Amino acid sequence: MSESPLLSIQDFSLEFNTFDGVYQAIADVNIDLAKGESLGIVGETGCGKSVTAKSILKLVPSPPGRVRAGRILFNGEDLVQASEERMRAIRGLDIAMIFQDPMTFLNPVFTVGNQLVDVIMAHQRFLPQRESRSRREARDYAIEMLRKVHLPNPETQFHNYPHQLSGGMRQRVLIAMALSGRPQILIADEPTTALDVTIQAQILDLIGELMKDLGLSVILITHDLGVVALLCNRVVVMYSGQVVEDASVKALFDNPAHPYTQGLLAAVPHPGRSSGVLSGIPGQLPNLLDPPKGCRFQARCSKAMAACGEMAPLKRIGKDQSVACWLYGEDGHA
Numbered sequence: 001m002s003e004s005p006l007l008s009i010q011d012f013s014l015e016f017n018t019f020d021g022v023y024q025a026i027a028d029v030n031i032d033l034a035k036g037e038s039l040g041i042v043g044e045t046g047c048g049k050s051v052t053a054k055s056i057l058k059l060v061p062s063p064p065g066r067v068r069a070g071r072i073l074f075n076g077e078d079l080v081q082a083s084e085e086r087m088r089a090i091r092g093l094d095i096a097m098i099f100q101d102p103m104t105f106l107n108p109v110f111t112v113g114n115q116l117v118d119v120i121m122a123h124q125r126f127l128p129q130r131e132s133r134s135r136r137e138a139r140d141y142a143i144e145m146l147r148k149v150h151l152p153n154p155e156t157q158f159h160n161y162p163h164q165l166s167g168g169m170r171q172r173v174l175i176a177m178a179l180s181g182r183p184q185i186l187i188a189d190e191p192t193t194a195l196d197v198t199i200q201a202q203i204l205d206l207i208g209e210l211m212k213d214l215g216l217s218v219i220l221i222t223h224d225l226g227v228v229a230l231l232c233n234r235v236v237v238m239y240s241g242q243v244v245e246d247a248s249v250k251a252l253f254d255n256p257a258h259p260y261t262q263g264l265l266a267a268v269p270h271p272g273r274s275s276g277v278l279s280g281i282p283g284q285l286p287n288l289l290d291p292p293k294g295c296r297f298q299a300r301c302s303k304a305m306a307a308c309g310e311m312a313p314l315k316r317i318g319k320d321q322s323v324a325c326w327l328y329g330e331d332g333h334a
């Protein structure tokens with residue numbers, strides 16, 4: 001990639017201070033997001049997807065969270081060092097985030113329209129004077145945003161309370177809120193897991209459409225590889241706080257390189273597969289209060305070797321594929 005990335009997480013490590021000791025949640029993570037790119041982050045529960053995403057917007061509570069090392073560069077500015085006031089301007093206007101459960105983020109005692117207008121008005125103080133809106137103009141803009149996310153009858157829904165909307169409609173309202181500040185980056189953390197399957201598909205379609213229309217760069221966090229295949233061009237695979245593979249979606253599905261990625265793909269039900277047996281990955285996640293040195297997957301890996309006591313750097317093994325594993329030699333072959 002010749003152009004420098006829009007967002008670049010570099011050698012990022014984060015820990016939590018707990019009663020039992022220091023929990024080393026994220027270790028030496030490197031992730032780049034290019035302009036216009038749609039990046040998936042996948043990995044099993046607890047591997048650090050949400051903590052990584054929240055770190056971008058400085059939303060990890062501190063304490064107990066503490067950045068141990070690394071930088072998160074947005075247009076060259078290190079967000080790890082940014083003040084809370086600076087982050088307030090960045091959240092929503094440059095980088096916005098949507099979460100799994102829309103109800104948690106909507107206040108039950110105010111109408112959805114009022115909450116959307118409040119968000120739009122809160123952005124005003126960070127905008128140049130000529131772009132600021134009166135509350136009335138903000139209301140018109142709010143309805144325009146609700147229309148953009150295909151909320152049916154936006155003028156009527158504007159006056160409704162969150163409980164009067166379905167789960168899918170509430171998620172649309174949250175997407176409208178997230179996009180009302182016209183951010184460059186949208187981070188979607190499991191945006192559809194709380195919804196039923198048909199609604200999931202509609203929300204995913206909507207995110208895909210908005211990505212194209214608004215030229216958004218997207219980070220989509222999911223444990224669902226099908227969602228990645230549908231919406232992303234690139235994917236980062238995390239295991240226990242480490243990035244083990246970073247590849248184009250095609251390269252990852254055609255030729256998963258890291259033994260963990262291979263296990264993850266083998267665990268996905270496949271209609272064409274005859275055996276009908278799902279292969280899991282035997283073993284357990286390491287204890288991050290006392291993590292193993294080097295690769296955190298080694299205890300579960302059938303190909304582990306002495307070298308795994310040191311973490312392999314992400315090495316490019318193809319045009320669109322990098323893997324952090326000593327199985328791959330200088331020539332990029334196992």
Ligand SMILES: Nc1ncnc2c1ncn2[C@@H]1O[C@H](COP(=O)(O)OP(=O)(O)OP(=O)(O)O)[C@@H](O)[C@H]1O
Binds near residue numbers: 016023043046052223
């Ligand atoms: N506030 C906290 N205090 C202590 N540990 C935390 C805190 N928040 C997250 N963790 C730990 O950090 C690790 C990564 O959590 P994270 O929420 O990022 O996982 P995830 O990959 O998003 O999982 P899921 O798929 O279940 O959402 C987990 O082991 C979690 O227990």
Ligand SMILES: [Mg+2]
Binds near residue numbers: 050051189
């Ligand atoms: Mg999560």
